[in-house]
Amino acid sequence: MLGLKLSKEKLKPLLKEISIDRNIRIMEVCGTHTMAIAKSGIKQLLPPNFRLLSGPGCPVCVTAQEDIERILLLAEKPNVIITTFGDMLRVPGSNGSLQEKQAQGADIRIVYSPLDAVAIARHNREKEVVFIAVGFETTAPTVAVALETARKENLENFSIVCLHKLVIPVLRTLLEDQTTEIDGFLLPGHVSTIICTTPYEFIAEEFQKACVVSGFEAVDILESLWLISRQLKTGRFKVENQYQRGVKKEGNKVAMEAINRFFEPTGSLWRGIGEIENSGLKLRPEFSCFDAFLKFDLKDVQVKLAPSGCICGKILRGISKPEDCGLFGKVCTPLSPVGPCMVSSEGACAASFYYAGGDIIGR
Amino acid sequence: MADERILLSHGAGGLKTRKLIREVFQKNLGNAYLQQELDAALIKFSTNKIALTTDSFVVSPIIFPGGDIGKLAVCGTVNDLAVMGAKPLYLTLGIIIEEGMPFEVLEKVVCSLGNTAREAGVQIVAGDTKVVEHGACDKIFINTSGIGFVPPNIDLRPSKMLPGDKIIVSGSVGNHGIAILAAREGLNFTPPLSSDCTYLNYLIDRVLNLSSGIKCMRDPTRGGLATTLNELAQQAGLGIKLYEEAVPIDPQVRRACSMLGLDPLYLANEGKVIIIVSAKDASRVLEEIRKFDIGKNANIIGEVTDAHPSKVVMETELGTLRVLRMLEGEPLPRIC
Incomplete structure (x- = not known):
């Protein structure tokens, strides 16, 4: 292991070993990786034939437009307090964003934990408090804890919009898709702390792709890329765990139990990718009283989607780069985003926009 | 444009704030001083220059680790004058208080205003107080304006x-x-x-x-x-x-x-x-x-x-x- 501080001297030989004699496409699955890669400028250090692609790992970005529209409908209901992570606020729908609904008088509050939403429900019994539950296996346990708290306290005015997604099924979908050419994966460190590394084994065994579970410091990512290039060179593929300080062999059993107690797998719609079998979580029938879309009869509401020209779907599958989109940086900026990838602090487009490298200054 | 509304991000200090300042305030109030977009206006009086600035404070919570809205209201205006090379001298103070505010909290804020002003070497020489009904503002909003003297040899741009x-x-x-x-x-x-x-x-x-x-x-x-x-x-x-x-x-x-x-x-x-x-x-x-x-x-x-x-x-x-x-x-x- 390299340690957390990497000198420029140590960097040189490492980069030399990463280089490889053919075109390589590696997907970073997690939005936090996308941001860390952009922020540290790692792409500038890699050889031109070693490409990093952003994957479907930013929770806000993969949320289907249909669900966004339903959330916006919910925000218009009287006596409803919407609680959400900040990233969701500016995601545009056909008729404005949550931020714009807020300016028009809707009660929308940013929270940093689902338990904050429960606290708001506790202090506003006369209102319905809805938490927008987006995220992967990392967020779901915290939502389970919130639900457990609300259940114990009989908070009948608390509910969630359950949009949780699962990482493994979407990875399989990407691997089975003939149009995506991916040689290996930088696997999400945080999700792996919960689910451990075993569920990824099919990537190496069945699909013969390189894969390394990685931490989030620039050094972690560089070391993981080095491990990936080693797998590619030797042709021996297996799940390696670079993020040993975070990911334990058995994962987090308590968190998994919490997820399984409240949720069960369900088909889920991914923005730009489509419906994937068993790729989401829904509330178990005995907890359906917490389902906000059921409560407000929004489950089957048909929403009209206007074509925006946003190519999020291709970006989330690693087929296109943000810069390939005709809207990028012109029509679509963080100030007036067209798609969620430009909004979220983990979105590929926002990462490319905010952390553009030296290439744009013509050095 | 007609149905556009003010969003919280219009106050975040970034591009949206700048757009608001240029397209609403500069457009309607613009003059040579405002157009310079400096922290304080530099106004020439014969051969001397004075610096003039104003700032409003709406921080929430009003008391926080390391300070409170009173300290902030003095420091913010003093600093805007100081970075223009001015020696800050006099401040005005406008306070809007929400009805129901405990006297004790107000006293704490005003005490902090006084102490910070003394430490910073400025005097609060004029003031105004308004009380609004519950919900019309959040606890307390403060505006301070400040005036300072720029030594003749100082010209920062x-x-x-x-x-x-x-x-x-x-x-x-x-x-x-x-x-x-x-x-x-x-x-x-x-x-x-x-x-x-x-x-x-x-x-x-x-x-x-x-x-x-x-x-x-x-x-x-x-x-x-x-x-x-x-x-x-x-x-x-x-x-x-x-x-x-x-x-x-x-x-x-x-x-x-x-x-x-x-x-x-x-x-x-x-x-x-x-x-x-x-x-x-x-x-x-x-x-x-x-x-x-x-x-x-x-x-x-x-x-x-x-x-x-x-x-x-x-x-x-x-x-x-x-x-x-x-x-x-x-x-x-x-x-x-």
Whole structure:
């Protein structure tokens, strides 16, 4: 292991070993990786034939437009307090964003934990408090804890919009898709702390792709890329765990139990990718009283989607780069985003926009 | 346009704020002073110049680790005068109080206003109080205006910046923004995050007395270091090169930011000054700043360049380059 501080001297030989004699496409699955890669400028250090692609790992970005529209409908209901992570606020729908609904008088509050939403429900019994539950296996346990708290306290005015997604099924979908050419994966460190590394084994065994579970410091990512290039060179593929300080062999059993107690797998719609079998979580029938879309009869509401020209779907599958989109940086900026990838602090487009490298200054 | 509404991000200090200022305020009120977009207006009286500025404070919570709305209201205005090279002299105070506010809390805020004014060497010479019904404002809103005298030999402007000039920041960045966020959201960090709220006029005065090579100064409040440097680069028509390793950031601020997905370079400061100084005088000025307790973490963080006009580019710890843009508007309202 390299340690957390990497000198420029140590960097040189490492980069030399990463280089490889053919075109390589590696997907970073997690939005936090996308941001860390952009922020540290790692792409500038890699050889031109070693490409990093952003994957479907930013929770806000993969949320289907249909669900966004339903959330916006919910925000218009009287006596409803919407609680959400900040990233969701500016995601545009056909008729404005949550931020714009807020300016028009809707009660929308940013929270940093689902338990904050429960606290708001506790202090506003006369209102319905809805938490927008987006995220992967990392967020779901915290939502389970919130639900457990609300259940114990009989908070009948608390509910969630359950949009949780699962990482493994979407990875399989990407691997089975003939149009995506991916040689290996930088696997999400945080999700792996919960689910451990075993569920990824099919990537190496069945699909013969390189894969390394990685931490989030620039050094972690560089070391993981080095491990990936080693797998590619030797042709021996297996799940390696670079993020040993975070990911334990058995994962987090308590968190998994919490997820399984409240949720069960369900088909889920991914923005730009489509419906994937068993790729989401829904509330178990005995907890359906917490389902906000059921409560407000929004489950089957048909929403009209206007074509925006946003190519999020291709970006989330690693087929296109943000810069390939005709809207990028012109029509679509963080100030007036067209798609969620430009909004979220983990979105590929926002990462490319905010952390553009030296290439744009013509050095 | 007709149905556009004011969003919280219009007040975040980034591009949206600038658009609002230009398209509503400049358009209707514009004159030669406002158009300069400086921290304080410099008004000529015969051969002397006075600096005049105003600022409103709506921070929530009104009392936070490292300060309160009263201290902030004095420091904010004093600093806006000081960075223009003015010696701050007199402040006015407008207070809007929500009905039901406990006397004890008001007293605490006003006491803090008085103490900070005394320490900073300014006098609050005029004031106004309004009380509004419950819900019409949140606890207490304050406006302070300030007036200061600019010594005849002092002339600080971005247009004086030259390639090769050094950029000094007087201490760690991001502390105020993250401290307010943590206090408001009840996020407990150990050690606790504290605002850097303080007056900078004595430090600035010493620096101006020491060196005639000071080109201009700014206090990087809303929008943070990155946004303020962008404003300077654009106003000077020159580039700014920044060294990531050199930018002082407290370890606990760095940790909290990485947890919350925030970038300390874009978080507000309320007790920091950016100084652009000639390369010749830079180390002398730095040494002097470090003699102050509030300047002990000061550092030379970059330089002015003609390589990429109007852009701020940072060399990262890995040796890669990153363009720092202005803040685009983020959900961190009411930090000052």
